[in-house]
Amino acid sequence: MNPLHHTPIGDRQRLLEAVVAIVRRAGEAVMAVYRTDFDVHGKSDDSPVTEADRRAEAIITAALQQLTPDVPVIAEEAVSAGQQPGVAPGQRFWLVDPVDGTREFVGRNGEFTVNVALIDKAQPVLGVVQAPALGLLYAGGPGMGGWCEADGPASAKNHHPPVRHPLSCRRPPAPGLTVLASRSHGDAARLKSFLDGLGTLVAHTHVAGSSLKFCQIAAGQADVYPRLGRTMEWDTAAGQAVLMGAGGSVLTLDGEALRYGKPDWENPDFVAWGLRG
Template sequence: MELKNNYLDIALQACFKASEAVMNIYKKDDFGVQWKVDDSPLTKADLEAHNIIKMELSQTGLPILSEEGRDIPFEERKSWETLWIVDPIDGTKEFIKRSGEFTINIALVTRKNPVLGVVYAPALGIIYWNDCYQNAYKLQNVYSNADFNAAVDTANVLPLKKAHHNYIIATSKSHLSEKTKDFIKQKSENTKVEILAKGSSLKMCMVAEGAVDCYPRLGTTMEWDTAAAHAICLSAKKNIRNYTTNLELSYNKETLKNDWFLAK
């Protein structure tokens, strides 16, 4: 399937429109927090962002797989060659803590491969994106669509020149498994290691940027947690591979849970 040039524009518009609603809720005292069956939090912002993004992406006519959407059986999904995979808010725990380290993730996946991604951290004013099969970019001080349009021509192409000397490993602020601790310990035996804890998909984007050397995720993630940042990593010549088989992660699988992976 030929990918249309305006898909990136549509994804960006969806992201910025959703971010307005998200930030309005972020500034209030009541997030309307609920708890899902897996004990992960859900806020009014997740639901508002989901509805806005779904409406914006629907103009493409492509199916949408969203964390906050209905549970779509594989029998229905398996015929989807190209689809959107969305996480309306990745890092809801960081949203609730008001750390700012949450993102809106929108990915376009075709033939199980992520080809386009937008990852926006509206509270931090940081946005990462890629154009299909080509370059990956980063912009800072972007708090609105107007900010983006004014500065897009000055965006940094990723990866940036590496400025650190030690081996930097990104870890999750909320999900640090024992296996990840073992990975860090083993790496530290022969290398001077620094740890950088970050929330949400920012960790994978920092791999694309070259700000960290790797991000091991030896615990549970879902496809919507990784698809957008994965597309950005690929355009920055980085990989997100199965920790055991070394195969690149794939999407729209029968089970939407990712295998353990290493982004580097």
């Protein structure tokens, strides 16, 4: 019997804790590479990949297969290598991005993340996002709430348990929206056109790398993240789960929920929102 079938919220919380531990192990492997003079290779789509991607994905995939043997694991590097398990419509499966923001990893600015999400009926139901170089870990899911641990690595070294802070999206402040944009990807003209069409004041626009943008909205640090360009499902699933746990949403430009399990794993343009209105 699949251990995830008909899992109540309480069991999902325990499952989330197991995934947090797995992501922490992967983050340690990523940081071990980050501290070296690592090589950078190009994939078929011209995106970069390093040994950190491969090590973290191997750790996560093996641990998830042991945790939930009957649930397929869809991981970025395996898919890039043509190793793709079948996923039926509505089936539960894991989505793994071992290093989201590899350009940030290569640039050594710290804005890269390790991401794991569980998908059920085409929606993320729990997710973990860790920024190991920044000492940040975010976790949560719809109906579960969300939380962040700050300075986790330092706390661990001091033998103190890391403190968890609840996540909550904010309502847009009176001066206007804080908008997030991708540091390494994006179309400035399309973003401007989208923002002009909102009919809402924009107070600030900030750039950030990787899935951290979802987490910043979940933490009430920003209000909206329009992504008007190519992303893959493993880029967004864990961050979307965290954001939904904090009361936010991720919608296509048609106002529909961003869905998962598409044949090519590619997302349409979307907008991540905090609380609206």
